[in-house]
Amino acid sequence: IAGDTATSEAAVLHAMDAFEATHGRAADVVLLVQCTSPFLTSAEVAETADRILAGAADTAFTAAPSHGFLWRGTTEGAEGVNHDKAHRPRRQDREPEYLETGAVYAMAAPGFRTHRHRFFGRTALVVTDPARVLEIDDPHDLARAKALAPLLDAPVTPGFADVDAVVLDFDGTQTDDRVHLDAEGREFVSAHRGDGLGIAALRRAGLPVLILSTEQNAVVAARARKLRIPVLHGIDRKDRALKEWCEAEGIDPQRVLYAGNDVNDLPCFHLVGWPVAVSSAHDSVRAAARAVTVTPGGAGAVREIAAWLLGPELDTPVRADAARTTPARTTTEP
Template identity: 70%
Template sequence: MTVLAVIPARGGSKGVPAKNLATVGGVPLVVRAVRAALAARHVTDVVVSTDDAAIADAARIAGAEVVLRPAAIAGDTATSEAAVLHAMDAHQAMRGVVADVVLLVQCTSPFITADDLDGVASAVTEDGADTALTVAPTHGFIWRQEGGQLTDADAKLNGYGVNHDKSNRPRRQDRPQEFLETGAAYAMRADGFREANHRFFGRTALVPTDPARVLEIDDPHDLERARVLAPLLDPAVLPSHADIDAVVLDFDGTQTDDKVLVDAEGRETVAVHRGDGLGIAALRRSGLELLILSSEQNPVVAARARKLQVPVLHGIDRKDLALKQWCDEHGVAPERVLYVGNDVNDLPCFGLVGWPVAVASAHDAVRAAARAVTTTPGGEGAIREIAAWILGPGLNTPHTNTLDKK
């Protein structure tokens, strides 16, 4: 049975510009959706429908097929159903395979999981449903008003209960269970969907999901909320050597504790961790490309790089531009770069690479944008910890906490 997952991801977005490429947990929204679909056991084919070249590139790299959507169904008024039908036709033309079941997967629901997709798919493939959707249990009292928006003075006086009577408000355990449509995932029999031309027909199955993961990104506040929640809701995924080709390290705050000692002549010194030096040496021996990239102009950065035998670019104002140029010169794909940072000037580089990593002591905004966060603060062995992620637990042998002074 062919189960086709279609992920609509157009380029235009007024609420959040370039929304589908915005990162949550260090991963673009469209890529998060692709990964969930690829991990679902019941899904056989994954297609991203888009009109945007950058989204198409990200989707292909993540492992999805891409269907380029015509302008007629890519505007603000275009329906998801139109995108799904077009993707079904295009996929059939490309593969010569007719889908039995089609899934609509919304990448604006950042915490969708493979289990969610398997749930709606199996409701149709195994349980006899014609359509299915993810829902979240709710016990809330819903209100509506007549005559306008809440900003209208008269409308504020016309509130009434939708799922309850103002004169009779039973306890939660005495009310019938209700469910909120999450907007994350839908499954439909493909032939029925073509005939009905909408996502609900016949027998509809409700597939409950965890209410804590229900979030749709419609405006910048939703996006910020998702970024804060990602470290709590995303499963811990750490990079291995097979995931990356290069490691790029910030200096201050990642290889140091972000403190500087200044003597009477204005000379600056910093403390670095010997364990980090051992980790960097192991990364160098593993064959990975290494770079220290810093905005700091102090000669101490270059001196430390020389001791570590690692190339360095420092005194750099636009680190993201320097990183992109370095990747181009070394033939390294940015999505296979692990970049370690700690402060807000590292965020542009985070948006460029596939593995943005924050140290435990990083700024809150940096931690929220990271794909992984160390348990160790900067300057206390965080780089050693990252090296152990990449190269294995052999690097976790005890080591001295003696600090190198440089």
């Protein structure tokens, strides 16, 4: 069923057969949900299924209202499809028509087996927001979806109650990932004062904060001393070091927020409950993140993360277990 000419209906029938073989019973309702509709909501899926479960229809699908004027090209010129070209009402005065979005279809399972196509009997419309209608068929559509996502779906960010510790990469997260060299070969980096303000607020709120970096340069330890937080740097296996730190501190990794920017942060992303990418992170890191900052690394991204947890004024009350916060220390891997 995976060939280029296989129909969606054939795939659904195959899935129904597999379901019945596994569970020993037939489904009441079958849904076809297309992964090419990125802005589909769970509520729309549920509503489409509910139309069948409630007995209101035999089939249902998502559709967006349209007041547009459709035309067809002919050998004798353009002709109106859904309107008389001699009569031009205002769009808002037209009765809406509905464009099939291709996102969700629901069918009564027995009827689908009989008819073997997705529309039969009484068909119900589930009206969706036209602004959220986009089908991804080529790379250009994917680019449009990525551009629209921040506008259509409010980002989910953690709050104070979701996190027990904050672990920060250094280069590219607390800096802009650039290094400056003087004539003697000494390295310098730039840090953002807003990040320091955010880290100080996290400490006051009783959240343990750790810097975890592969960088050997002493500037990492110097920055940690300035911020009065512990640091593990010169670390080859950041995920192993993070796991050991969590065990030593008695912190569940699923309640850790880890912020990073590059591929060496991905093993830590897979370990924690809140992997966060700064906006300047590598594409693969952004894709793996549960949340992404608006601010790039080195420009106040850590301050932004602190605001997620503590509020814009960084004034969330201190948690009761604040005394467990680890005092500042420096550790390098041998």
